[in-house]
Amino acid sequence: MPVLALPRSLEAPVTVLPRLYAAEAKRLARLGIETVRDLLLTLPYDWETYGAPAQVAGLDDGKQATVVGTVTSISAKQSLRRRIKLTEATIRDDEGAPLRLVWFNQPYIAKNLHKGDRIAVAGTVKSARYGGALQMQNPHYERLEDREDVKPVRVGGLMPKYHLVEGLSSRKIARWVETALPLADRIEDVIPAQVRERNHLIEVAEAIRRGHKPEADQDFADARRRMAFAELFELQAAFALMRASIAAEPATPIPYRQEVIDAFKAGLAFELTTAQRRATWEVFKDMAQTVPMNRLLNGDVGSGKTAVAAAAAAMAHASGMQSVVMAPTEILARQHLHRFRAYLEASFPGLTVELLVSGQPAPERRRVRAAAASGHCALVVGTHALIEEDVELANLGLAIVDEQHRFGTRQRELLRAKGRGRPHFLAMTATPIPRTLALALYGEMSVSVLDEMPPGRTPVTTEVVDPDQRSRAYEIVRREVAAGRQAFVICPLIEESETLAARSATAEAERLRKEVFPEFRLDLVHGRLKEKDDVMRRFVAGEIQVLVATAVVEVGVDVPNATVMMIEGADRFGLAQLHQFRGRVGRGSAQSYCLLLAEDPSDAALERLELVARIHDGFRLAREDMERRGIGELMGPRQHGLTDAAMESLRTPALLDEARAEVQRLVADDPTLDGFPALKAAAARRLEQTSLS
Numbered sequence: 262m263p264v265l266a267l268p269r270s271l272e273a274p275v276t277v278l279p280r281l282y283a284a285e286a287k288r289l290a291r292l293g294i295e296t297v298r299d300l301l302l303t304l305p306y307d308w309e310t311y312g313a314p315a316q317v318a319g320l321d322d323g324k325q326a327t328v329v330g331t332v333t334s335i336s337a338k339q340s341l342r343r344r345i346k347l348t349e350a351t352i353r354d355d356e357g358a359p360l361r362l363v364w365f366n367q368p369y370i371a372k373n374l375h376k377g378d379r380i381a382v383a384g385t386v387k388s389a390r391y392g393g394a395l396q397m398q399n400p401h402y403e404r405l406e407d408r409e410d411v412k413p414v415r416v417g418g419l420m421p422k423y424h425l426v427e428g429l430s431s432r433k434i435a436r437w438v439e440t441a442l443p444l445a446d447r448i449e450d451v452i453p454a455q456v457r458e459r460n461h462l463i464e465v466a467e468a469i470r471r472g473h474k475p476e477a478d479q480d481f482a483d484a485r486r487r488m489a490f491a492e493l494f495e496l497q498a499a500f501a502l503m504r505a506s507i508a509a510e511p512a513t514p515i516p517y518r519q520e521v522i523d524a525f526k527a528g529l530a531f532e533l534t535t536a537q538r539r540a541t542w543e544v545f546k547d548m549a550q551t552v553p554m555n556r557l558l559n560g561d562v563g564s565g566k567t568a569v570a571a572a573a574a575a576m577a578h579a580s581g582m583q584s585v586v587m588a589p590t591e592i593l594a595r596q597h598l599h600r601f602r603a604y605l606e607a608s609f610p611g612l613t614v615e616l617l618v619s620g621q622p623a624p625e626r627r628r629v630r631a632a633a634a635s636g637h638c639a640l641v642v643g644t645h646a647l648i649e650e651d652v653e654l655a656n657l658g659l660a661i662v663d664e665q666h667r668f669g670t671r672q673r674e675l676l677r678a679k680g681r682g683r684p685h686f687l688a689m690t691a692t693p694i695p696r697t698l699a700l701a702l703y704g705e706m707s708v709s710v711l712d713e714m715p716p717g718r719t720p721v722t723t724e725v726v727d728p729d730q731r732s733r734a735y736e737i738v739r740r741e742v743a744a745g746r747q748a749f750v751i752c753p754l755i756e757e758s759e760t761l762a763a764r765s766a767t768a769e770a771e772r773l774r775k776e777v778f779p780e781f782r783l784d785l786v787h788g789r790l791k792e793k794d795d796v797m798r799r800f801v802a803g804e805i806q807v808l809v810a811t812a813v814v815e816v817g818v819d820v821p822n823a824t825v826m827m828i829e830g831a832d833r834f835g836l837a838q839l840h841q842f843r844g845r846v847g848r849g850s851a852q853s854y855c856l857l858l859a860e861d862p863s864d865a866a867l868e869r870l871e872l873v874a875r876i877h878d879g880f881r882l883a884r885e886d887m888e889r890r891g892i893g894e895l896m897g898p899r900q901h902g903l904t905d906a907a908m909e910s911l912r913t914p915a916l917l918d919e920a921r922a923e924v925q926r927l928v929a930d931d932p933t934l935d936g937f938p939a940l941k942a943a944a945a946r947r948l949e950q951t952s953l954s
C-alpha cells in the first residue's frame with residue numbers, strides 16, 4: 262500500500278480508503294463506523310479458525326476447514342420452491358476427492374469461477390444428507406494460480422469475524438482495515454500511561470494491531486481487554502463530566518414535609534412496599550438538595566414505580582412546583598394520567614393532573630398548555646408532544662421520564678429544559694438492570710431499585726410447550742378467552758428485521774383467524790402498522806380478544822383482563838425480554854399463563870426457557886441472562902452502545918470497577934479533565950453518540 266494513498270487524518274471519512282465506496286460507507290455507518298479511527302477501533306468480535314489447507318479425506322463433519330482443489334463443475338440456478346439463487350460447484354483435491362460447494366444468493370460467483378480453476382475454499386464441512394460428497398455452504402473462496410506452491414493468502418487460517426450488515430463481509434472489512442492499519446500509530450491513547458501500567462493494559466496502537474491481526478489467542482484477548490477498558494473508562498469520564506455540568510446548574514430544593522407523605526399514604530388503597538418506601542425516601546432526600554436529583558428508578562414490571570413517582574410529584578406540589586411525566590406512547594400516557602389522578606387528586610384537593618398528547622383536539626391541547634403555563638396545573642402527563650409542542654411550565658420542579666431507554670439523552674434534556682432552573686429528574690425503567698450494567702450505561706445517575714413486588718400477586722404459570730403440543734396451548738387460549746379473558750400471541754423477531762417480523766406476525770394472525778380461532782375477535786399489531794395505537798386501544802377496551810403482536814411493538818400497557826401470553830419462537834428472545842412479555846399478564850387477580858414455544862431449540866436454548874419458567878424475579882433472570890449471553894441480548898441491540906468486548910467484561914465487575922476508580926482518581930485532581938484532552942474528546946464523542954440514540 263503506497264503511503265501516499267493514506268488519509269492524513271483519523272477523522273477522515275472511511276471513503277478515503279481505497280476500494281471503499283459511498284454505499285459501503287453507509288453500511289459501515291450503520292455499525293457506528295464513520296471515520297478511519299472508528300474502523301481501526303472496531304475489532305472483530307471473534308475468529309474463524311479454518312486452519313491450513315487439508316485433504317478432503319481428512320475432513321470432519323461440522324468442523325471448519327480450508328481446502329485447495331480444482332473446479333470440476335460450476336453452475337448457477339434459481340431454486341424453484343424458494344426464491345433463492347443457488348451457485349453449485351464441485352472441486353476435487355489433488356487426490357481426486359470431491360467437495361461440493363453451494364452458495365446462496367451470490368450468482369456472480371458462477372461468473373468469477375470456471376471449470377479448471379484452482380481455488381481455495383474455507384468454510385464449515387457438512388456431510389451430505391443423501392450420501393455422496395461432503396459439502397460446504399457459502400464458503401469463502403480465493404482463486405489461486407495453477408501452481409502447487411501457491412498457497413491461499415486471503416482465505417483459511419485465522420479469519421476475523423466482524424459485525425456485519427447486509428452488503429458487507431468480514432473479508433471486505435479486513436481488507437479496509439489492512440490499508441488503514443499503518444495509521445494506528447497516530448491514534449492518541451485515551452488511557453494515560455500510568456493508568457495503563459496500573460491495570461496491565463496494552464497501548465492502543467498495539468491493541469489495534471493485535472486485535473485485527475492476532476498471531477495467537479492471547480493477542481486477541483489482550484486487545485479486547487484493553488479496548489473494553491478504554492470504552493468503560495471513556496463512558497465513566499463522560500458521566501463524570503455530565504454530573505459536573507448538571508451539578509453546576511442549581512435546582513430549587515424541595516424540602517421534605519411529613520404531612521405530604523402522610524396524606525399521600527392515606528389516599529392510597531394499599532400499603533407501600535418496603536422497596537417503594539426506601540425508593541421514595543431516596544427521592545425525597547435528593548429533591549431536598551440544590552444539586553438537581555438525577556435518579557433512575559429501576560423496578561420490574563408491576564413493582565409499583567408510578568406510586569413512587571406520584572409521591573415525588575405530591576412533594577413538589579407542596580412546595581409550589583410543577584411536575585411533568587413523559588411516556589413513550591399515548592396509551593401509556595393515558596394510563597399514567599388515570600393512575601396519577603387516582604393516587605393524587607383525592608388527597609391533594611388543589612392538585613390537578615392534565616394530559617398532553619398529539620392525538621387530542623387542538624382546543625384541549627391549548628387549554629392544557631395554558632394551565633401549564635399559568636402554573637395552575639400541578640402535573641402534566643404526556644408523550645413526545647411535551648417536548649415537540651411548545652409547552653411552557655411556570656414553575657417546573659420535577660421531570661419524570663417513564664421507560665427512559667425509549668428516549669434519547671437529547672429528548673430527556675429538552676424535557677429538563679422546560680424549567681427555569683434545572684428541575685429534579687427521575688427516570689423510570691422496567692428492564693431489570695444488574696448493578697454493573699446500570700453503572701456502565703447510566704453511570705451519571707443514582708439508582709433506586711424496587712426489588713419487591715406488591716403482595717397478593719398470583720405468579721404467572723409459565724410453561725415451555727413442545728411444538729407438537731401446540732394445540733394444548735391453543736386450548737388454554739380458547740378456555741381463557743371463552744371465560745371472558747384476553748390473550749397475546751407474540752411472533753418472533755426474525756434477524757432484527759421489522760419487515761420480516763411484521764410479515765410473520767401478519768401470516769400468523771391470518772392463520773390463527775382462519776384455522777384456529779375463527780370464533781374470536783382477533784387482530785394484529787406491529788411496529789409498521791399506522792393504526793397501532795388504535796389497535797392497542799381496542800385491545801385495552803376489550804374489543805379485541807386475541808392480539809397477535811411482534812416483539813418490537815409497544816405492549817407496555819396494563820390490561821388486567823389479559824391472562825394468556827403465548828410466545829412463538831421463544832428461543833429467539835432473551836430471558837429478560839421474555840420476562841417483560843410475561844409481565845403483561847398476571848396484572849389482575851386471576852391466574853395467568855405464559856406459554857413459551859420454540860420450534861427446534863438447542864439444548865442451551867431449552868435450558869434458558871426452563872429458567873424463565875422457574876424464576877419469576879426479573880433481576881435474578883437478568884443476571885442469569887447476562888452471565889449466559891452477555892448484556893447485548895438483555896437490552897436489545899439498539900438500546901445500548903456498548904461493544905461486545907465491553908459487554909463481556911461486565912460479566913465480572915472487576916474491569917468496570919477499575920475504570921470507575923481510575924476516572925474518579927483523575928477527576929479528583931482535574932474535574933474538567935482538561936489535562937487529558939484525548940480522554941475528554943473521546944468522552945465528548947460518547948456523549949454525542951448517546952444523545953443521538
Ligand code: ADP
Pocket residue numbers: 531532533534537560561562563564565566567568691715716
Ligand atoms: P410499574 O410501573 O412499576 O410496572 P405500576 O406503578 O403500574 O407498576 O403498578 C402496578 C400495579 O400495582 C398498579 O395497579 C398499582 O396500583 C399497584 N400497586 C402499586 N404499588 C402497590 C402496593 N404497594 N400494593 C399493592 N398494589 C400496588
Ligand code: MG
Pocket residue numbers: 566567663
Ligand atoms: Mg409503569
